[in-house]
Amino acid sequence: MTFPTIIVRGLMRRPVRTGLTLFGISIGIAAVVALVGVSRGFETSWNVGMRTRHIDIVVSTLGSGITPKPFDASVRDRVAAVPGVTDTCALFVDFTSVEDSPMLIVSAREWGGFSWNHLKIVSGRMPNDATEPAVVLGRTAAETLKKKVGDPIQIDIRELKVVGIVDGGALVENGSVMLSLDLMQEITGNEGRINIIDVRVKPGSSEEEIQRVCEAINRVVPEAKAMSAGEHIASSEAYRFVQAMSWSTSLLAVIMGVLGVMNTMLMTVFERKQEICILLAIGWRRRRIMLMILGESALLGLLGGMVGVLIGVLGVKAIHGLPGIRGLLDPDLSPRLFVTSVTISIGVGVLSGLYPAWRSSRLTPSLALQG
């Protein structure tokens, strides 16, 4: 028998209470994992998407309506002429339902533009030219639409052919239907109109330099707004809301966890008062008693953290599988998040064990002889 055995035994003594406390913390930690994972995943996948596409600035009218409002394609030339801009790609992006799918991103890109370059073909091929009636599907989009290479796909009034399935390296891309800008403009009757311009600046530019280019673009393009790729997401109301929600909910969950563990540990100290006195009477130092109580609450935290990570992951997976959310969510369930969550949980355990441990160390051994 070793000291850790004693700690484990302490928790085993009230399996139901230990179980419930554990469940309490694990729900808190599950909330942390799920919420932080999802919101971070959102951010990561956006940033990864931007980085793999090497987009520094996005010019659009996002935020003024359901989807970005179209503007004249000539805006692109004005953007391209801004000093510091090295490359541009015009897009027409629509958020719409395709066939019987829920909402999907239909992203039409200027043929030959850099926004095509990073797409990796998983199967099939790219369209042959700007006018071939063809689309490529991101992997998730293909799954959602249940389409494979060679299948027909209806975009508005036109039936096109799926010629390839691609990996865009990011959630947004993988959930998109991609086609040539010319084709999309023709189908939707939007000839000469675009609603997004992806912009590249000189490689190695700092965030400040990118900001300066944004300002320059905004001066010559009043009909749309240029934002650095990173700022783009951070400025999104929805994202900030999600982030604030996830952190405040997590904080609340953690506080609940602390209270739960503290309550359990206080109860344990209270009902084991005599046992603790006996241990003192047979020679245990107060430090060891405190270590025992702290050890128990830390172990509760550790186990709760591990169970919580599990519940969180399963929960996120379950949500992920729901129709309608499928492909819209790419939670960041990295080992780093797990380690952080379990560490938080152990921290919760230790923190909530401090007061009970202090209380336990104040007991006098002479109580052992009474009763």
Next chain:
Amino acid sequence: MNAAASNAATPQTCLFEAVGLQKEFDDGRVQALRGVDLRISEGEFVSIIGPSGCGKTTLLQMLGALDHPSSGELKYRGKSMLHGLDAATYRAREIGFIFQAFHLLPTFTAVENVQLPMLETTTKASERRERAASLLKSVGLEHRTDHFPAKLSGGERQRVAIARSLANQPSVLLADEPTGNLDSENAVMILELLIRIHREQKMTLILVTHDLSIARQASRMIEMKDGRVINDLRGALRP
């Protein structure tokens, strides 16, 4: 049994020395000890007897460093127990406690209960386990090592508690009504076990009881009343 013989065989080193020992509770409203003067030598078997509330348990607490006296001096081997000794070390290494209600920890097996005090003194787990097993064997419980207290009879539990009190080879055994919760048959067995340990290991045994027949087994009987020693009898006590 001849308790007097064992008394004669030990050198008369003074173990405990109490001078004017007083203990008050509740801001002086309860006076448990009202000035006790006492010397106990190494290797003695002393029984402390008296009606309940006479202060005998309080005295035992002072001797076991479970509590501090309100005033007076208490020395162990010539050192002040209040200032010269670390209470935890003293309790771990010098004292073995035996309680009326056994006070085994219910979530630990017999052999684990015996190991509990060793955590402060012995670092190797295998060594702890071996010594605990041999202690249980010495109290005749080698077949019960992995039983939980709930599965043991009262006598068996007290024998585990005695083995636990011996865990760190203490100099003194302090027993508080060790047979109080036992039937007469088991009471006799426990008492004989304690006396055997006292004799074989030359261990000082201080036993608190209110039962005269048990008290008379000792080589010295201290009688207390109202927080004072009223009688200190040595020699052949058995009727």
Next chain:
Amino acid sequence: MKNRLSTAFACACVASFSLADDTAMSASQLAARLNALQQDGNSHVRLKMEIHAAARESLQLQIKQRRTSSGTDIVYQILWPKERAGESVLLRKSPGDAARGTLFVPPNTLRAIEPAQLKEPLFGSDLCYADVIDNFFAWDQQAIVGSEVVDRTTCQILESRPGRGERSPYAVVRSWIDTRRLVPLRIEKYSSAGKLMRRIETTRVVSDDGRHLPANLTVTSPQRASSTEIDGSRLRRGVAYTDRDFTPEGLKELATPRAGAD
């Protein structure tokens, strides 16, 4: 001190009076404003319709509409699935007249829709022809019959009854209007026998250039025990149409209108 208090009181009274004036529109005013929002010129809508009856059926539709004070022309066309693509309905109505229209089923079936057939379902959904062409906000008799909270929003209940010149399969239409956003959050349509024929619930409201629009609707018909979900995915205003678009010949063509200046 007393003076100042009474001034404050007077101010508060004026403020509350003008507030009340702003929020509590009369029934006819409210109906007129909603009617004006409805008859807002040319627009093009893309939507998905999901019919939950014995089986589940999804349709992708486009709507071309030309709504002015002098009349309403609407074309509903199925874009997907392929088997039904091209199925189109044309409905036309001028004030005071009954609506009529044409149904086209490819390759070449053309059928007239007479006023008596306006109760028939549109593409097998829970909406009938009258539901899409009738504009009950333009009816003569409008009354506010109460208020109720729908989806945490306090709504005025507007009760509309067709005037003598109107022909409608419904005798009473009640709509729960969010007066702040000017959007109906619920519509119930009753037969002359007082039976509930349709309930239309707004499940999503979007804002488009400061105007609020119901984007998702759920239509239920208690008589049929079925429901239809409508998810609007795109709305374009100011689209250019020709008169031909709203003729039986124009129905046979499946084309997206060109974007106008918006």
